[in-house]
Every structure is written in C-alpha cells, then in structure tokens.
Amino acid sequence: MITVDRLTKSYGDYTAVDDVSFVCQPGRVTGFLGPNGAGKTTTMRVMVGLTLPTSGQVTIGGVRYHDIPNPGRHVGVLLDASAQHAGRTGREILTIGAKTMGLPMSRVDEMLKLVGLDDTEAKRRLRNYSLGMKQRLGIAHALLGDPSVLILDEPANGLDPAGIRWMRGLLKSYADRGGTVLLSSHLLHEVEQIADEMILIGRGRIVARGDRATLLAQASGGPSALVVSLDNAALSQGLSARGFTVEPAGAGLRVGATPEDVGRAALEAGIVLTDLRAGGAGLEDLFLELTSGAAREAVPGVRTSAPLNGGLPA
Incomplete structure (x- = not known):
C-alpha cells in the first residue's frame, strides 16, 4: 500500500x-x-x-x-x-x-x-x-x-x-x-x-x-445516448412520448436517456438499431476540463476554470 x-x-x-x-x-x-x-x-x-x-x-x-x-x-x-x-x-x-x-x-x-x-x-x-x-x-x-x-x-x-x-x-x-x-x-x-x-x-x-464509472458519471452531467436506427423519425417520436429529450445528431439522434432506456424503447417499438452508445462527456472531456488550467495548449470548448515478495504490506 x-x-x-x-x-x-x-x-x-x-x-x-x-x-x-x-x-x-x-x-x-x-x-x-x-x-x-x-x-x-x-x-x-x-x-x-x-x-x-x-x-x-x-x-x-x-x-x-x-x-x-x-x-x-x-x-x-x-x-x-x-x-x-x-x-x-x-x-x-x-x-x-x-x-x-x-x-x-x-x-x-x-x-x-x-x-x-x-x-x-x-x-x-x-x-x-x-x-x-x-x-x-x-x-x-x-x-x-x-x-x-x-x-x-x-x-x-x-x-x-x-x-x-x-x-x-x-x-x-x-x-x-x-x-x-x-x-x-x-x-x-x-x-x-x-x-x-x-x-x-x-x-x-x-x-x-x-473508478471509470464514477468519473464518467461526473463528466456526463446526466444520462445521454447517441443512437442510429433504420427509422429515426419513428424512434424520435417514441422516445419523445416517453418524456425523453431528443435532438438530431449526425446520422442519428442524441437522447437525454441511458442507452438501456433507448434500447428498451426501440425494442418495444420494433425499430432496428444500427448504433447505440453512451453520448455524455467522456473521460477525456473531463480530464481536459479539470486540468485545462495546467495545460500548455488552449483547448477549444474547454473552460479554463504467484504471491509477490513479502516483507512489507502491499
């Protein structure tokens, strides 16, 4: 230790x-x-x-x-x-x-x-x-x-x-x-x-x-998911009806929900998903934001605010 x-x-x-x-x-x-x-x-x-x-x-x-x-x-x-x-x-x-x-x-x-x-x-x-x-x-x-x-x-x-x-x-x-x-x-x-x-x-x-999960929760500021489906319009309608915020993001949608929530909604609606991932800020975003004051380069968009040998306890 x-x-x-x-x-x-x-x-x-x-x-x-x-x-x-x-x-x-x-x-x-x-x-x-x-x-x-x-x-x-x-x-x-x-x-x-x-x-x-x-x-x-x-x-x-x-x-x-x-x-x-x-x-x-x-x-x-x-x-x-x-x-x-x-x-x-x-x-x-x-x-x-x-x-x-x-x-x-x-x-x-x-x-x-x-x-x-x-x-x-x-x-x-x-x-x-x-x-x-x-x-x-x-x-x-x-x-x-x-x-x-x-x-x-x-x-x-x-x-x-x-x-x-x-x-x-x-x-x-x-x-x-x-x-x-x-x-x-x-x-x-x-x-x-x-x-x-x-x-x-x-x-x-x-x-x-x-740990990774704790830091990701600190970085995300709330649940978020990125999703692409074969029918984004229908998926957006279904997610909005459940009270989730939905906005376009590239070829898919950004949803104010966990990936599990999005997957469950898509399953119940019978919509095929082609991509689904967590969409909150990642560890790199958190790292850059929290240490930006010590970085040499300005970061765009980041605020600058077999048992082992014994003898000693590990």
Whole structure:
C-alpha cells in the first residue's frame, strides 16, 4: 500500500505539489494522470526518496522509502528509462541490480524473457537501445526483486501498440497477484483501459478521483445516448412520448436517456438499431476540463476554470 499524506513540495515561490493525499491499494492499478508539469513526477520522486518534501509524507507499507531495508525487494521503480550507464549492456544493468539486491543470477534471465529482450538485445549497450527497448529494460529492473509495490512514471512512453498491450497485460497480472501499482501518465486512453482507480492532478492539486464509472458519471452531467436506427423519425417520436429529450445528431439522434432506456424503447417499438452508445462527456472531456488550467495548449470548448515478495504490506 502507498499512502500519500498531505504532501507539499515547493521550490521557492513555486509549489509543484500542493497538499496532495491519496492511497494506492493492494491488488489494484491506480492511474496517476495529469498534463506535463502537473506534479506527477515530483510526487513519485518524493515517494522513493529522491526529492525531500516541504511538508507531509509518503509511506509504503507504513514505512518511508529510505527506511526500507533492501528496498528493491519491496518497491519496484521506473522513473526514467534512460537513467542507466549508457555504456553498459542490458544484461550488465540487470546483473548489477541482482547482485545489489542479493538475487540469484537466474533472475536476470527470467526478467529478460519476461520483457521480451532476446540474447542479442541483452548484449547491446544501452546507448544503442531504442526508447521502447529502454522502457522494457526499465520494467525488467523494476520487477527484478519481485516487489509488492510498483511505481512507474510514463512506462508506455516509446512503446509501440503491441508493446503497450503487452505492458497492460503484465501490470494487470501483477495487480491480480496482489501487487500495488501506481502508474503515472498523461495518456488517459491507455490508462483507463487498465486502471481500477484514477487520480487526476492539475497544477499540483488533486482535481478528481474515482473508478471509470464514477468519473464518467461526473463528466456526463446526466444520462445521454447517441443512437442510429433504420427509422429515426419513428424512434424520435417514441422516445419523445416517453418524456425523453431528443435532438438530431449526425446520422442519428442524441437522447437525454441511458442507452438501456433507448434500447428498451426501440425494442418495444420494433425499430432496428444500427448504433447505440453512451453520448455524455467522456473521460477525456473531463480530464481536459479539470486540468485545462495546467495545460500548455488552449483547448477549444474547454473552460479554463504467484504471491509477490513479502516483507512489507502491499
């Protein structure tokens, strides 16, 4: 478990993280989302002792990171995939990590296989790695000690679509085994497919949190559905008779009702639907609206207002 308690980090007059509190639970993937410069990386650096907080604290399993003996066996960290000696090979980097943590050398081969780096790639020096290969090696290093907690900053950066799908499956499997995952990103679409809970941060402050359903309810401002049928006129008449608001939308209709309500009305009227989906504001809309004040670009239409290693609780 990761507990962030009233964390604040200031640099002179600039406050990078402002009174932030949240908890990451075992067995769940927590998405930590925000635009560039919102305070995500600063928060994660404080978590692992690389930056001292101005006030507040972060504990992992009830203990501050620098008080954890052999922390790599309990907390896997990936903050910068390039933060390794560029002249070392991938295998050498993992070997040094394994020796530091007191792990058997067989663990190096296990991790290389897990992240899909073959023997030729493992012998290549880091300076010759693509960004995607560096990310895979960084994930391998984070998992090397079989930790109960993972803290990952933008792990999908540089991965191709197949690599992103692989990473999602890997992290989901890790959480299903009881691990705690904190996943930072500015790519909402990727995170919402894996995260059990999402925390949105803007200008150093938490602006929203919850699971996907909770955030969608907050974004929509009421039920809404988009529907296309073989007889839109008849469907519109039937929905209006039920008291729902109906207005044209492209090739179909926007209805002030849930998709279930629309589907039920169409079934009773014997009208064939060719498309039906939720039509309220999506998570991306909510994300852009709530963090627009921290975005560098103006956004049109958006207001600017196997059990895991033990030793520590996950």
